Amino acid sequence: MSAITVRDVRYCAGRTPILHGVDMDVTPGSFTAVIGPNGSGKSTLVRCLAGLVRFSGHIEVDGHDVARTARKEMARSVAVVAQQPEAVEAHSVREVIALGRTPYLGALSGATAHDHHVVRDAATRTGVEHLLERTFSTCSGGERQRTHIARALAQECEVLLLDEPTNHLDVQQQFSILELVDAADITTLAVLHDLNLAAQFADHIVVLDSGRIAAAGPPREVLTPDIIEDVFGMRPQVICDDHRVNVHFHRQASTRRG
Numbered sequence: 001m002s003a004i005t006v007r008d009v010r011y012c013a014g015r016t017p018i019l020h021g022v023d024m025d026v027t028p029g030s031f032t033a034v035i036g037p038n039g040s041g042k043s044t045l046v047r048c049l050a051g052l053v054r055f056s057g058h059i060e061v062d063g064h065d066v067a068r069t070a071r072k073e074m075a076r077s078v079a080v081v082a083q084q085p086e087a088v089e090a091h092s093v094r095e096v097i098a099l100g101r102t103p104y105l106g107a108l109s110g111a112t113a114h115d116h117h118v119v120r121d122a123a124t125r126t127g128v129e130h131l132l133e134r135t136f137s138t139c140s141g142g143e144r145q146r147t148h149i150a151r152a153l154a155q156e157c158e159v160l161l162l163d164e165p166t167n168h169l170d171v172q173q174q175f176s177i178l179e180l181v182d183a184a185d186i187t188t189l190a191v192l193h194d195l196n197l198a199a200q201f202a203d204h205i206v207v208l209d210s211g212r213i214a215a216a217g218p219p220r221e222v223l224t225p226d227i228i229e230d231v232f233g234m235r236p237q238v239i240c241d242d243h244r245v246n247v248h249f250h251r252q253a254s255t256r257r258g
């Protein structure tokens, strides 16, 4: 069984079609990277997977039919770290992480000892336990992203959806964030712009182009000069050895844009 099954998913913003019939499967426990040019529909696909927007077609995540499952129930299976997460500036880091427990709280009951334990554990796993009493607005970009991932882990989800989790982070933080996600050992789908990060962390890469899947497969099958040139309009040099795929762009290689 797939952790995520997507069949003929279409999404329109008003009358403008954004996704044109997307099909994909995500294996349980795998790391899938979604890559593609700006505006190709990556964030929209994430929003559909999380059940945050209405789409046509069928999406199943962790055995739930996304279109027919209540938001709170979905939140016990799927956590999302969005590109522009909800405003939590005035909260403490502890309070932000504790938002991940919301799907488990009853209407009248408060947090239990177990909830507090899960919050602390998520903070430890993401390296923000020393920041728990800090106001979120005072955190650096890397600390903020760790806190959002801690919130997602506190949600005890089966599937983690990350929209550009390494945006605005320095190179060390980019690796560190993806390594902690990888170590969490849950099914992960991440929108990534850096093709080399996708090559190093993903088991499977999905390439979106103008709302359609242009290619999908393991990094060495997808990150080829032809596919990359076709989708991004720049022909890279791709070096593959036994362990990795490295994508290099050179300035004179531009063939489509700019």
Ligand SMILES: Nc1ncnc2c1ncn2[C@@H]1O[C@H](COP(=O)(O)OP(=O)(O)OP(=O)(O)O)[C@@H](O)[C@H]1O
Pocket: 013, 014, 016, 018, 036, 037, 038, 039, 040, 041, 042, 043, 044, 045
């Ligand atoms: N509400 C809307 N009304 C009109 N167009 C929209 C709306 N929401 C999204 N779009 C358009 O849908 C397309 C896909 O947007 P989306 O944010 O999913 O792309 P993306 O691949 O995540 O882009 P980026 O890499 O720049 O974050 C874009 O052209 C965007 O302008």
